[in-house]
Amino acid sequence: MRLKMRALAAIITLMIPLAACNTSSNGPASTTEPPSTPTEPSTAADGSSSQPAAVPSSAGAADSTPITIDIDGGTVRGTLSSNATARSLIGQLPLTLSFRDYGGQEKIAELPEPLSLDGVPTGDSAEPLTIGYYAPDQALVFYYESVGYSRGIVRIGSFDDLAAIRDHTSGFTARLAPAN
Numbered sequence: 001m002r003l004k005m006r007a008l009a010a011i012i013t014l015m016i017p018l019a020a021c022n023t024s025s026n027g028p029a030s031t032t033e034p035p036s037t038p039t040e041p042s043t044a045a046d047g048s049s050s051q052p053a054a055v056p057s058s059a060g061a062a063d064s065t066p067i068t069i070d071i072d073g074g075t076v077r078g079t080l081s082s083n084a085t086a087r088s089l090i091g092q093l094p095l096t097l098s099f100r101d102y103g104g105q106e107k108i109a110e111l112p113e114p115l116s117l118d119g120v121p122t123g124d125s126a127e128p129l130t131i132g133y134y135a136p137d138q139a140l141v142f143y144y145e146s147v148g149y150s151r152g153i154v155r156i157g158s159f160d161d162l163a164a165i166r167d168h169t170s171g172f173t174a175r176l177a178p179a180n
Contacts, residue, residue, distance in 0.1 A: 105145035
């Protein structure tokens with residue numbers, strides 16, 4: 001009996017880490033939760049966040065790169081953080097990309113080349129006004145609604161005009177370039 005109990009304990013010990021593995025791609029807006037979820041900022045009645053866009057804490061103002069996002073004759077300002085993924089995107093600028101809506105919470109565009117994932121978490125969540133990279137689809141993402149944790153999301157910056165992104169009901173083309 002003792003031998004059976006030890007064998008059962010060993011099997012359970014080996015299976016627990018495997019139960020946490022998730023290798024399937026749930027798309028850009030999956031709500032698979034990580035072991036601990038960060039506190040969400042409160043949202044006003046008009047849907048705007050009461051806090052600025054979440055940018056990785058390692059990105060200080062001096063380490064960020066300002067960009068412009070030109071859409072339909074208007075310009076949205078953005079900032080890219082200093083992580084490897086954002087630096088990889090900066091190396092591809094200027095870029096003109098075709099965006100489409102995904103899930104009523106984000107606008108996505110496929111990038112011509114994958115971005116670096118060196119040193120970034122395997123997943124994250126995103127708040128409105130966040131610029132992200134969804135690695136499984138090699139897509140640049142502008143989030144206009146809160147998105148729960150998903151493997152593959154990497155936060156790389158923020159943009160300053162929610163309506164300019166959110167209010168495009170059909171696809172649009174945007175040109176991203178370093179700010180002058």
